[in-house]
Amino acid sequence: MIKKDVLEKTSAWPFVEAKKMLRERKAFIEKKGKITLQTGYGPSGLPHIGTFGEVARTSMMVNALNQLTDLPTEIITFSDDMDGLRKVPDNVPNQELLQQNLHKPLTQVPDPFQKFNSFGEHNNEMLKDFLNSFNFKYNFKSSTSLYKAGFFNPTLKIILENYEGIMNIILPTLGKERQKTYSPFLPVCPETGHVLEIHVMEIDQS
Structure with a gap:
């Protein structure tokens, strides 16, 4: 744990934002008894540095919150895999196959890599492998799964x-x-x- 006097003086942005959140959303946080932060991923393409940055910044916030409060925290990484495929990425094989399935939900588009049930599922798995390689702590949620479950x-x-x-x-x-x-x-x-x-x-x- 970081010493209290250091926490009070620091101007590091994760701590500044974490303190702001705890202050401005105090009633809501106390009611929930938990702090949940969420990152989003559009699996119409492969994970990239922007994906890393979003989860990394959110993880920094969680680490700061864990220094400031005893409330449990979690990161949800949400995949918008019900989105329609709007264009064919340049860095994937079988582009004609994807071209034939434009505008369909990503979990209804065939996997051009022929490894998973859909292009959306393929990219979701690539995302999880990518995040796991950096030891990020997160709970993965799929738009398709939640919609079908009536959530x-x-x-x-x-x-x-x-x-x-x-x-x-x-x-x-x-x-x-x-x-x-x-x-x-x-x-x-x-x-x-x-x-x-x-x-x-x-x-x-x-």
Whole structure:
């Protein structure tokens, strides 16, 4: 443990931000009894230095928090593997195969390396191997797994119930073209299997 007087004087950014978090979110943290930080990964490509940097910075925050509080901490590394494949990466084989599966959820795109069930699963495994090689401590979460398990269902219902209010906040922050298609939901087309970026036509709350 770092000495208390050193902790009080340090201007190192992880400690500055950790102290700020503990101060500004005190009530929420005490209610939860735990501090959870999250990093995100888009598995449309292989892990890279940016991926490392995000988890490294978050780990620095956790290390600082562990010096400042006895509350348990965790890092969730969340993979957005339900995202649609928007373009074919330059550094993978079988590019024609990926080209044929553009816009499908990454866990529905065949693995061009022919090692896993999907391109998303392949990149998730590469991510975990990459992070494990640096001995990072994290809990991996897959968007696909959580959606299929119904984990997000309560939140999706809340978004539907507050749809207009959410749109009133978000739309002014977007460009005119994006405003035409923006929606907090990205449905998967039952015919093409593509992830759709389209606006909501009607909400049936019956």
